[in-house]
């Protein structure tokens with residue numbers, strides 16, 4: 001919806017300007033900061049105005065399940081940043097992901113997805129969609145032949161995460177986009193790990209990009225949120241009708257928090273990514289670690305592809321403790337600066353044991369297939385001093 005109150009102003013084009021001013025609209029009070037509109041509905045001067053709005057003859061806010069001025073500012077800022085035609089915000093990342101698929105598929109359709117997915121994404125693909133009559137197939141996302149085989153038959157959609165949570169697998173987006181299009185489907189990319197500033201899936205041929213805005217976009221552990229970015233046609237034909245009638249709307253307060261989060265998104269992600277890179281290189285080869293996975297390290301199995309697709313390695317690394325679950329828990333418990341949490345992309349450094357938390361639900365077989373061992377630890381690097389974070393990790397490794 002075009003909600004521009006200052007129609008003469010041109011859209012900003014430079015990233016830093018977009019992050020501060022994209023979508024900015026002001027009320028008659030000329031406030032500096034974006035306003036929060038905590039309203040569920042809107043009023044009409046006459047019954048005829050209400051009728052015209054419902055007929056779609058006038059463009060205006062009708063009900064906050066359909067649209068809200070603060071939510072619209074967030075959508076427009078993220079749309080400009082992503083370089084997409086359209087953006088729809090949702091209440092969480094999972095509602096964005098579910099909506100992006102559910103609005104498109106019907107019983108009898110096929111969906112192909114990479115196996116290395118966040119636990120709840122995996123549940124959508126392997127349990128919820130099949131219950132609705134959708135055939136789904138999982139492939140090893142790093143194997144180009146596996147994609148070619150799976151996409152030699154028609155699909156409605158392909159869904160993947162790159163980098164994946166938590167194993168940081170990198171998938172060739174351009175290759176999968178080409179195969180998906182030839183199979184008649186749309187490529188949907190969960191870009192949460194890279195964040196909208198480090199990777200632009202649309203430039204590699206993706207059709208739809210989804211976010212958990214809870215992660216880097218808020219990035220300060222405050223609110224849940226999500227977003228779907230795509231063509232206007234996908235929104236008009238599929239997404240908007242689905243969201244309007246199922247209602248996973250983002251609240252105005254959460255939208256405002258995300259709008260303000262975006263102002264510092266580039267600064268935060270670059271600083272965390274630089275620290276993650278430095279920590280990963282210093283941890284590599286540590287005797288208590290069986291492996292250190294970080295896309296910007298030359299030792300990462302898809303390092304070159306990662307560096308073609310991403311501006312830097314991102315804020316997350318995955319380490320495997322040389323030991324069993326007990327030793328791994330001892331490492332987590334010995335950390336003092338890192339908080340044990342299932343979240344990521346935060347200004348506070350967070351540590352997660354995926355096998356017992358975020359990926360518990362997919363079971364031992366699902367974890368084995370996705371390369372998630374009992375001793376794998378996910379480290380989300382925040383904005384604290386990188387030297388102090390490294391000291392904390394090395395001291396905790398001594399406890400193993």
Ligand SMILES: Cc1ncc(COP(=O)(O)O)c(C=O)c1O
Nearest residue numbers: 092093094118165192212214225
């Ligand atoms: C890759 C990925 N996608 C989606 C989600 C879901 O996002 P949310 O928790 O905002 O629903 C998460 C995190 O929890 C995630 O890590």
